[in-house]
Amino acid sequence: DQQVKQNSPSLSVQEGRISILNCDYTNSMFDYFLWYKKYPAEGPTFLISISSIKDKNEDGRFTVFLNKSAKHLSLHIVPSQPGDSAVYFCAAMSGTGANNLFFGTGTRLTVIP
Amino acid sequence: GAGVSQSPRYKVAKRGQDVALRCDPISGHVSLFWYQQALGQGPEFLTYFQNEAQLDKSGLPSDRFFAERPEGSVSTLKIQRTQQEDSAVYLCASSLASGGIEKLFFGSGTQLSVL
Numbered sequence: 001d002q003q004v005k006q007n008s009p010s011l012s013v014q015e016g017r018i019s020i021l022n023c024d025y026t027n028s029m030f031d032y033f034l035w036y037k038k039y040p041a042e043g044p045t046f047l048i049s050i051s052s053i054k055d056k057n058e059d060g061r062f063t064v065f066l067n068k069s070a071k072h073l074s075l076h077i078v079p080s081q082p083g084d085s086a087v088y089f090c091a092a093m094s095g096t097g098a099n100n101l102f103f104g105t106g107t108r109l110t111v112i113p
Numbered sequence: 114g115a116g117v118s119q120s121p122r123y124k125v126a127k128r129g130q131d132v133a134l135r136c137d138p139i140s141g142h143v144s145l146f147w148y149q150q151a152l153g154q155g156p157e158f159l160t161y162f163q164n165e166a167q168l169d170k171s172g173l174p175s176d177r178f179f180a181e182r183p184e185g186s187v188s189t190l191k192i193q194r195t196q197q198e199d200s201a202v203y204l205c206a207s208s209l210a211s212g213g214i215e216k217l218f219f220g221s222g223t224q225l226s227v228l
Contacts, residue, residue: 004155034214043117043204043219044156089155098146098206098217099169103155 003027004092006104014112019077021107023090026071030092030102035064035075038087038106047088048075080111115139117220119205125226126195134190134223138207142218145188147180148204150222156204162188163210195227 005024013019021035031052036044050057050064050073057064063076077084090104118137126132138145144163148156149172158172164185173180177195182188192199202222209216 006155009153032214041221043206043221045219046215046217049215091155093214096214097161097169098144098208098214099158099161099172101158101214103157105153105155 001026002105003030004090004102004104006090006107008107009105010108010110012110012112013080015082016079019075019080019084019109019111021075021077021088021090021109023073023075023104024071025073025092027092027094027102028071029094031095032093033064033066033073034091034093034101035062036089036091036103038089044089077109080109082111082113085109085111117205117207117218119203119220119223121223122221123224123226125228128197128227129194130227131191131193132195132225134192134203134225136188136190136205136207136220138186138188138205139218140186141209142207143185143210144208145182146206146217147188147190148206149174150202150204152201159190159203192225195225197227200225200227 034049035047037047038044066073087106089106093100120135147159150156160180161169162182177193179191204222206219
């Protein structure tokens, strides 16, 4: 059973506009959430994270929002750039250690110049 | 090397064949993880080493899967009698013992196709 879900397999956005990637989870024990970015033929790389004690975390053009009551998080990219085109994975964990990390299925973002 | 290195990059196996996938973690990284990523899915945890000790193998899907890290550096994931459902990208990741989850570095993976 998929504990972390990304229901949009793909998203296309014009350069300069906002990209919003969504993620839902089912396990209320998850207390830490991460977004990874993956280019073709490369492994995922960490992008941004958020603890369950916060509802927002911002890093430059990237902001992650967490709604615990809805078990929903989203990644906002503003402004979107062509180099942002990649697959984005949402991940969640409870406790520590990457053996407790659960990934979503990914959303392929295409930023159109 | 500068990053996590995995070999081979691609592997085609006939059903029933044994395969071995190699991971060279970043030098000095104590923790090493294997993940399996099926087509259209996110990575799923397989097993975890701290140095040479395999601390968690709860994600290994069957006893055909075996992983080792005998000297605490290079790791090998072995799949015996491969089946078509084993077709996936196998990702290795490593981190320092004190490194947080954000400091988990992934290799580019081995794409296994079982015919």
